Amino acid sequence: MYNFSYQKVSSIADAVDAIQKAEDGKFVAGGQTMLPTMKHRLASPSDVIDLGGIDELKGISVDGDTVTIGAMTTHAEVAASSDVQGAIPALANLAGNIGDPAVRNRGTLGGSIANNDPAADYPAAVIGLGATVKTNKREISGDEFFTGMFETALEDDEVITAVLFPKADASAYMKFENPASRYAIVGVFVASSGGAVKVGVTGATACAHRGMRLEEALNGNFTADAVDGVEIPIEKMNSDIHASAEYRAHLVKVMTKRAVEACS
Amino acid sequence: MYSEELVVGWACRKVNRPVKWTSDRTEAFLADAHGRDHVAHAEMAMDKNGKFLAMRVNTTANLGAYLSTFATMVPSYLYAFLLAGQYSTPLIYSEVKAVFTNTAPVDAARGAGRPEATFLLERLVDVCAEDMGLDPAEIRRRNFIPVDAFPYQTPVVQCYDSGDYNAALDKALALADYEGFAGRAEEAKSRGKCRGIGLSSYVEACGIAPSAAVGQLGAGVGLWESAQVRFNPTGNVQVFTGTHSHGQGHETTFAQLVTEQLGVPIENIEVIHGDTSKTQFGMGTYGSRSLAVGGVAIAKACEKLIEKGKKIAAHALEAAEGDIEFADGNFAIAGTDKAMNIAEVAFNAYVPHSYPEGLEPGFDENAFFDPMNFSFPAGTHICEVEVDPDTGVVEIVKYSAVDDFGKLINPMIVEGQVHGGIVHGVGQALLEGCQYDSDGQLITASYMDYAMPRADNVPSFDVDYAPTNPPHNPLGVKGCGEAGAIGAPPAVINAISNALGIKHIDMPATPENVWRAAQTATS
Ligand SMILES: Cc1cc2nc3c(=O)[nH]c(=O)nc-3n(C[C@H](O)[C@H](O)[C@H](O)COP(=O)(O)OP(=O)(O)OC[C@H]3O[C@@H](n4cnc5c(N)ncnc54)[C@H](O)[C@@H]3O)c2cc1C
Secondary structure (H helix, E strand, O other): OOOOEEEEOOOHHHHHHHHHHOOOEEEEOOOOOHHHHHHOOOOOOOEEEEHHHOHHHOOEEEEOOEEEEEOOOEHHHHHHOHHHHHHOHHHHHHHHOOOOHHHHHHOEHHHHHHHOOOOOOHHHHHHHOOOEEEEOOOEEEHHHHEEEOOEEOOOOOOOEEEEEEEOOOEEEEEEEEOOOOOOEEEEEEEEEEOOEEEEEEEOOOOOOEEOHHHHHHHOOOOOOHHHHOOOOOOOOOOOOOOOOHHHHHHHHHHHHHHHHHHHO | OOHHHHHHHHHHHHHOOOOOOOOOHHHHHHHOOEOOOEEEEEEEEEOOOOOEEEEEEEEEEEEEOOOOOOHHHOOOOOOHHHOOOOEOOOEEEEEEEEEEOOOOOEOOOOOOOHHHHHHHHHHHHHHHHHHHOOOHHHHHHHHEOOHHHOOEEOOOOOEEOOOOHHHHHHHHHHHOOHHHHHHHHHHHHHOOOEEEEEEEEEEOOEOOOOHHHHHHOOOOOOOOEEEEEEEOOOOOEEEEEOOOOOOOOHHHHHHHHHHHHHOOOHHHEEEEOOOOOOOOOOOOOOOOOHHHHHHHHHHHHHHHHHHHHHHHHHHHHOOOHHHEEEEOOEEEEOOOOOEEEHHHHHHHHHOOOOOOOOOOOOOEEEEEEOOOOOEOOEEEEEEEEEEEOOOOEEEEEEEEEEEEOEOOOOHHHHHHHHHHHHHHHHHHHHHOOOOEOOOOOEOOOOOOOOOOOOHHHOOOEEEEEOOOOOOOOOOOEOOOOOHHHHHHHHHHHHHHHHHHOOOOOOOOOOHHHHHHHHHHHHO
16 A cells, blocks of 8 residues: 545535545545555555545435435445335345445445446446436436446546435346355346336446346336347456356346346 | 575574564465366276276376475375275276476365365266266265275275274265155255255375375475473473464363373363474474374373372372372372372472482473374265256255264364365365466455355254274374365265266356356256
C-alpha cells in the first residue's frame, strides 16, 4: 500500500468538494474492494474520502411500489430489513448471500454497483428489477448504469446517493457460486411484473447485462421450459479457470430456469 | 526447508538480533511447495474370478523447477512401495519417471506419496470390478491379504506387520448402509439427482521411519525420535519432546500417556515442544510419527524413571530393589502396605541426604526410539454423493470411515485428525489445484482462485475403528494424522464415477469437469 491522505466528510457537498480538490481522489464506502485493491497496489489514490459520515446516504424506505435503499446501506442491513424482505424478498436474499459476515457488515450497495465487478450480485438485481440509480447530479436507469468491466456511467465527482427498486409481482435470484471466491460465476435475477419479464445476468460477461433473448422467450410464457429453446451466444462469455464460455452460457440457462421456477 | 529459513538465520547473525520473516499469502502461493502432481497409467491382470495376478504402473512425477526437501523420495519410496495396497497381488511392476518442470517444487504434503498410490490403486480396483461385473466390495474382499497372512511381505519392499481388512470393510459397509444405497439412488433420481457410492480401502506406511530403512536409501539422517521426562521436586512433570504440536493436541495426548504410565495427575504435566533452546534434538512432526515414534520415546523415558524410582524407593523404604513393585503411581514393597508415591520419590531424589555411593540423585530421564518397521494404518472409507447433472455440482451426502490406527490414546483427538484428513482429501478430489497459464504465471495465487474446502463442502462424518495390534510398536499405536487425506480422494472420485457411470475423471472434479463428464455419459 502507498501513502494517501484520509478525510471523513459529513455531507455530499463536502465529499464533492474534497474529490475535486484532490489530485487523484477516491471515495471509500465499506472499503471491501477499495482496501484490498490498495493493499495489492492496484490502486494508489492520493486522497481517500470516506462517505461513512454522511447520514443522508443511509437507510431503507418503502414508498408505494418503490423500495429506496441508501448507497451506504450495508449488505447485512438489506438482508435483515423486514421492509426489503416484505417488498422484494429476492433482493434481501441476494444481499444475505454476498461474501461472508465480515464483508456483509462493511460492504455497501453503493460501493458494489460503483465498483461493477463482473461477478458482483447487486448489478443483476439493479438490471433485473429495472431499478434507478440516484446520484447527486441525476437519475440513471439501471440499463444505462453499467457500461463495461469495472466501468459505470458515473463521473469522477459523482456520488451515488440511493437506488430505487420497483417492487415486482414475483422475483428470484439464482447464483452459481465460484467455489473459491464465492462470487457469482453466473447469477440470474428474474422479475415478473404485470406480465412483463426482466432478466438481469451477472458473472457471465464483462459486466451485468439484460438477458434480452431470455426475456423474449419468457414474455408470454413464463415457464422454465420456455428457456430451453433460447440460444445463448458464447462469444461474449467470460472464460477462466473456473468456467469456460460454453459452461457459463449453459449455466445462464440453468440459473434462469431455476429462478423462473422459484418465482412460481 | 525453504531458503528463507536459512536467510533469516544468516540475517540474525549479521545484525545480532532476533529476525522474524513472514511471507504474505501471495508469496506463499507462489513459492511454497506443491503436492502430488502425478500422471500415471496402471494395468491389472486378473483371473476369471477377479483375483489380481499382476499390476503394472507407469508414473510421471513432477518435481517442479528445483528439488524440494523430500523431492524424489515422495514418488518413489513413499509411493511405489505402497502399490500393493490391501491386496495380495503377487507381481507388481512400477516405473516412476521424475521430471523437472517450471512449477514450484513439489514436496511432501499430508500423506506424501501414499495418497497418490491409493488414488491410483483404488480407482483401478473399481474399474476392475466394473469390467468383471463384480460389486466393488466383493472384488476387494476376494483380493484382501487375509488376516492370518501377517506379517505379510508385499512384492514392493514393505512388509506389513498387522491388519484385518475385512473387519474394517464390513464395519464400513454397515456404517454406510451400503445395502440401502439402491433405494437412496432411486429416490435421488426422482429429484433429478445422480447418486453414487464409492469405496476406498487404503493402507499407508507411517510412523516414519526405521533409520536403517532410510539409510539404505542414502538419506543423511536417522528418523528416531527423542524425549526427556523430568520431575520437579514438587512432583510436577515436564515432558520435552522432539516432535512439534501445531494443532495435533500433543499437549493432551502425551500428557495422557505419562499419566497412564506414571500415575501422575494430568494437570501436573506440562508438555514442552518447538523451542530448540529448551528441548533436546528431535526430528519433528510429519509422517504420522509423533505418537508412534515420539510417544514411544516418552514411554521409554517413563520406563527408565520407574526403574530409577525402584532404586530410590528401595533405599528409602529399606527394602531390596527386587521387592519394589510399581503400580498406579506408587512404589510399594510387594505384599505389604509400605509404599511411596512417585511425587515423594521425586522429592527424595532431589534431597539425597543419605544416598549410598552408586545411587544417583535426580529424577529426570532421556530416551530415544528408533522404530523397527513402519506402521501400517489401514481402513475403508465410503463416500456417497449426489451429482446435479445440470450444473455438475457434487454434494457429499454421507461419508463413513472405519480405520485401524491400533490403540487410541485420545479418541476425540484421533477423530479430529480423521475429520481434518478427510476434508483435506475432499479438497484434493473436488476443489484444489495449482494452475499456471501458458506463460508460466501462477493464476491460482490467492484464495479468490484457489479453492480451499470449507465446512459447507462436507457433511458430518460417521467415524469408527477396527483396530489391530502392531507387534513392533511398544504402545500398540499406528498413527492417524494422514489417513483421511489418503483414504478420501478415491472414495470421492469412485462415488462420482459410480453416480455418472463413467470410468475416468481427473481431480479436482470441478463442477465444469463433472458437468462435461455427465454430458458424455448421457449422450
Ligand atoms: C471476501 C470478499 C467476498 C466478497 N464476495 C462478494 C460476493 O459474493 N458478491 C458480491 O457481489 N460482492 C462480493 N464482495 C464485494 C463486496 O460486495 C464489496 O463490498 C463491494 O464490491 C464494494 O462495496 P464497498 O462498500 O466495500 O465499497 P468500497 O470498496 O469502499 O468502494 C468500491 C468502489 O466504489 C466507489 N464508491 C463507493 N461508494 C460510492 C458511492 N456512494 N458513490 C460513488 N462511488 C462509490 C469507491 O470509490 C470505489 O471505487 C466480496 C468482497 C470480499 C472482500
